[in-house]
Amino acid sequence: MTAEVAILNKSAVALAADSAVTISAGSDQQKTYDSADKLFELSLCDPIGVMVNGDMNFMQIPIAVLVKKYRDDCPKFDRVTSAAEAFLRYLAEWGTQAPAAIKSTYIIMAIRPWLERAKERANDAFLNRIFNVENNGGDDFRKKVEDLRLSLLKEQIEVLRSALSRVPDAMFVGEGEFSLSQIDIDTVASYISDVFDDTNDDIKTLQFLMFAN
Known part of the structure; x- marks a missing residue:
């Protein structure tokens, strides 16, 4: 400290x-x-x-x-x-002027806490609520559990989207409007796919749009 x-x-x-x-x-x-x-x-x-x-x-x-x-x-x-x-x-x-590899490293460092927080909070909520899901057995129960897990993750994505919208822009990103290069976009997309490898494409798209837009 x-x-x-x-x-x-x-x-x-x-x-x-x-x-x-x-x-x-x-x-x-x-x-x-x-x-x-x-x-x-x-x-x-x-x-x-x-x-x-x-x-x-x-x-x-x-x-x-x-x-x-x-x-x-x-x-x-x-x-x-x-x-x-x-x-x-x-x-x-x-x-x-920094090498692309260093830029990619810092992009991941910037978004990692937000992604990990979304997944951690969604998992905590999932474990707290799973015992309230009616156990009808078989595939029906497994689908209910999976639907619940994904819905809770979407909730946390919306919470973080709201939080990010209130974060002030950095003061040293250069002149003019800030934009990600294609390499940066590919880096973000790849990292999100790794972190959320056990979710569907809708979840990955929501996370990507939150950081790429």
Whole structure:
């Protein structure tokens, strides 16, 4: 967990951040270090700082490296917001030059929590309600159970669709309207098929449309 503090008064802003970082080495193995830099000087011309939390990398490049590289050629700014927008554009340009494999990795990282949450919540609801399905035996019972499972999954897809519609657009996806390339679309479709391999095409299509549109 990252702890960051910003204190503002009439004459200055004070920034502070902890130095702990947790690195995962497998599904259950984690190690914490107390030597991470999370606060950086953005400009040599202006007293502007950048604090980082969460992932310390951007497109698999350490953010510290990107900040220092940007700082070497950073111009002078009249407003802090102008500096922030310029740095985000710099990250966007860097991101567009990343290899396709790295872009695909980050796309999957972005959609994985939403997909896993939908499936997990649907499975929990399924287990809670399955005991209320009348057991008539044979194929009729199995069909009722399968229909119930798929209907609950559709419910969770609609819940997540509503949640995604309220998430603000990212600020550093580049100029103009954002769109997925065909490679990105194929990556999303393939990942959804893997996660929901035990569902029908209607479910996979609903999940795909939620992220591709």
